[in-house]
Amino acid sequence: MIEWFTWLQLAIAVPGGLLCVVLGLVGRKPTDLTMGATALVELLLIVQLAAAIAAPLAGNTATGSLLEFYTYLISAIALPVAAGFWALVERSRWSTVILGVTCLSVAVMLYRMNQIWNVQGR
């Protein structure tokens, strides 16, 4: 896990998530903007997965539990996909809110993943 990349992910997932929640609450159905924000969050998670697999080879190893780290990462990768399908099936304002809640959940999980990899020594 590369720390600056994680902060970049948070810098996209948090405002993107808030934007989706607000747009959903004012009544917007899922649009290219809100779907795109969620897709970007997903894309960066997949890059993070590749980075997490490659980083230990370059000497950047996790300080905490890898099992816990990957449980978070795999769950986080699943969430935007589920929310995206939901938004395609149910084109309502609540689907937009759900996209936002998903992005914010991913942000919380990324924060925990960063703690596990970079902060927490066991």
Added chain:
Amino acid sequence: MTDFQSEAPAPANRVSGIGRLLIAVYGVLALAATGRSFVQIARAFNEAPLAYSLSALAAVVYIVATIALVKRSALWYRVAWGTIGFELLGVLVVGTLSLVVPGLFQHATVWSIYGSGYLFIPLVLPLLGMWWLARHPVSPAGSRA
């Protein structure tokens, strides 16, 4: 929070409006609880069998509650009340015990300290769930959507 229905009135037994958001949040919490209990049990079940068993139980209850909210029938409606009531009881009992008898729960569960590790969502969600269920009862006659 606004609760007006912006779409055409949905059939009585179809989950609509803010109920969908409730289901989504339940789904995320079910995933979080399942993930945590998977890690705890896979890593060191013997360290805290009580807390870890409770984590697994909580995870299963969240999954069942999520399904019960999606399936709008008379039977699932009762299941939803049962599981959501159990969650509220769980978060209150375990939350209190984790403060009063901390030795019992040295290892965290979703319900420790009233769900503080999950932004108190486990405490708030059952109340929202009960409020929603009370406002959207399922009529036994029209249980098939």
